[in-house]
Amino acid sequence: MIDRPKTATADRESGFTLLELLVVIAILGLLIGLVAPAALRQLGSAKDSVAHQSIERLTSVLDLYSLDVGSYPTTDQGLKALVAKPASVTNWNGPYLKGDLVPVDPWGRPYQYRNPSQRPNHPYDLCSTGPNGDATADNAICNP
Helix, strand or coil: CCCCCCCHHHHHHCCCCHHHHHHHHHHHHHHHHHHHHHHHHHHHHHHHHHHHHHHHHHHHHHHHHHHHHCCCCCCCCHHHHHCCCCCCCCCCCCCCCCCCCCCECCCCCECEEECCCCCCCCCCEEEECCCCCCCCCCCCEECC
8 A cells, every 4th residue: 555645635634624623512401402401401490309209208207206296396496396396295206207307308308397287288397488489378388
């Protein structure tokens, strides 16, 4: 085989031109601009789903507490009663949650617990204030 010497046209044809690189960068920017908002929406709805599931799990744990003690924790005792025995409680068979800390919602804020409930037909209220931390009825995620 005979090696041919490189010509000036062969050097110009290797690599990409600035225009081609700019077109590729523009296409990537458009794709990221379209995909990123959809991905962020999914992340937000995933946190909502985690909050609902956590509230359902805590509801089951509160039911176990109620079976042992005979009533749900008071507002003053709060969810801390699930990890540490309240002073005035007998028949406490806890801790009902692992660890020494009361769980927080997916946004890092404590769950809001009230007993008795301020909603009809509920023994207590267990709510997350949601992504913006606003505890109004429209934004709160509460026990069913």
